[in-house]
Amino acid sequence: MIFLKKIILFLSIFPLALCQENLDPDVFPRPLIIEINEAHLKEWPAEEVLLQCTSWRLAGEANNLNPWKTIPEECADYVKEYMTGKGYALDLQRVSNEAGLYARSVDLSGDGKIAWVFDVDDTLLSNLPYYAEHGYGLEIYDRMKFGEWVERGMAPAIQASLKLYGEVLSLGFKVILLTGRSEMHRNITVKNLVQAGFREWDKLILRSFEDQGKTATRYKSEKRNKITEEGYQILGNSGDQWSDLLGSSMSVRSFKLPNPMYYIP
Numbered sequence: 593m594i595f596l597k598k599i600i601l602f603l604s605i606f607p608l609a610l611c612q613e614n615l616d617p618d619v620f621p622r623p624l625i626i627e628i629n630e631a632h633l634k635e636w637p638a639e640e641v642l643l644q645c646t647s648w649r650l651a652g653e654a655n656n657l658n659p660w661k662t663i664p665e666e667c668a669d670y671v672k673e674y675m676t677g678k679g680y681a682l683d684l685q686r687v688s689n690e691a692g693l694y695a696r697s698v699d700l701s702g703d704g705k706i707a708w709v710f711d712v713d714d715t716l717l718s719n720l721p722y723y724a725e726h727g728y729g730l731e732i733y734d735r736m737k738f739g740e741w742v743e744r745g746m747a748p749a750i751q752a753s754l755k756l757y758g759e760v761l762s763l764g765f766k767v768i769l770l771t772g773r774s775e776m777h778r779n780i781t782v783k784n785l786v787q788a789g790f791r792e793w794d795k796l797i798l799r800s801f802e803d804q805g806k807t808a809t810r811y812k813s814e815k816r817n818k819i820t821e822e823g824y825q826i827l828g829n830s831g832d833q834w835s836d837l838l839g840s841s842m843s844v845r846s847f848k849l850p851n852p853m854y855y856i857p
Contacts, residue, residue, distance in 0.1 A: 645670035649852045655834045660855050663729040671728045671852050675720060681752075683850040688752035691830060691847040692759050698827055700764045707794070707824040708760045709816065709843060711831035712771035712781065714851050716757065716790055717747035729853035742773060745780045749788035753830065753849070757790055766794040766824065770815055770836075772808050772856070774799050795819075808856045813839030 645667035651657050663671050674680055700706050710716055722741040723729060741747075761767055773781055775798045782796065803811050812835065816826060820841045829836070829843035832851035837843075 641666055642670060649674070652852055652855070653848065653850055657855075659857055661732055663852065665730065668727060668730050674852065675723075675728055680850060684750060684752040687830075687847050687849050688756040691756050691828065691845075694845050694847075695756075695760050695763055695765065695828060698763070698765075702825070703823070704764075704766075705822075705824045706765055707768050707819065707826050708765040708828035709768045709770050709819075709826055709830070710753075710757065711833070711836040712769055712773065712785070713747075714750070714832040714853075715830055715836070715849055716750060716753050716769070717784060717788060718750050719747055721746070721748075723853050733854060739774075739777070742777050743780050745784040745787070747784055747788070749790065750849075754789050756830070760828065761792055765828065767792070768819060768824070768826075769793050769796045770812055771796075771798055772811065774804075775801070808833065808835035809839045812836060813841060816841035 645664070648657070648664060648667060649671070652660075695708070698706065713719055719738075719741065722738065726734075726737070757767065769785075771781070778796070778798055781798070785791075785793075785796075797815050799811060803814075806814075817840055819826060826841065826843040827845065829846045830849065831837050831846075832849040833856045834848065835856050837846040837848060
C-alpha cells in the first residue's frame with residue numbers, strides 16, 4: 593500500500609516538474625537542494641538524530657543544502673564529536689592523500705608557473721580552538737570576535753594540509769594563498785603561517801578595501817582571474833568551502849576539505 597502511494601505521488605509531481613523545466617530551457621539545471629525540517633529532530637530518538645545529522649553533514653559537504661547560518665541545534669553534539677574525534681582527522685587525511693596523488697601525476701616541465709591555490713582558514717590553519725568556544729557552529733558568525741581570534745595568531749596547522757603543502761612545493765608548484773581574511777590582518781597572518789610551518793608561498797592574497805562586501809565566490813573568482821592573466825596555470829586548489837573552489841578560472845582539480853561548522857557563500 594505504501595509503495596502504491598509513493599507511485600501515485602511521483603506521478604502527480606512528475607508532470608509539474610517537466611512543465612517547470614520547459615519554462616526556460618536555456619537555464620542550467622539547478623543543483624539538488626535538500627531542506628531538513630529541524631523542528632522534527634526534537635521528536636526523534638537519539639539513533640534517528642544521529643542518522644539525520646550524518647545525512648545533514650553529507651548534504652552540506654556535497655553542497656546540496658540551502659545556504660545556512662548555523663548548524664542545527666540538535667546536531668551540536670554530533671558536530672563536536674566529529675570535529676574532535678577520528679572522523680574529521682581521517683577525512684582530512686584522505687583529501688590530502690588524494691590531492692598528493694594528483695600533484696605527483698602533473699607534468700611540471702612547462703614555463704614554471706604551474707600553481708596550486710590554497711585557502712587559509714580551516715584549510716591550512718585550524719580555527720577549531722575558536723569554534724570550540726562558540727559551539728562548533730551553533731553561534732551566528734561574529735566578524736569582530738573572529739577578527740580578535742585571528743589577531744592572536746595562534747591557529748595551529750592542519751597537519752594533513754601541512755604535509756600536502758610541503759609535497760606540492762617540493763614538486764615545483766608555485767603556491768598561492770588566497771584567503772578571505774582582510775588585508776588588515778596580513779602581518780599576523782604571515783606570522784601565524786610561518787610559525788605553523790608554512791613557508792615559501794609565491795603570493796598571499798587577502799581582501800582589500802575594494803573587495804569588502806563581495807561574496808567569497810565572486811571575490812575568489814576575480815582573484816583567480818588575475819592570477820591566470822599573470823600567466824599562471826592553476827592546476828590544483830584546496831579549500832574547505834565550495835566558494836573557495838567554484839566560480840571562474842577554476843583549477844583543473846579541486847579538493848574540498850570537510851567543514852560542517854559554517855557555510856560561506
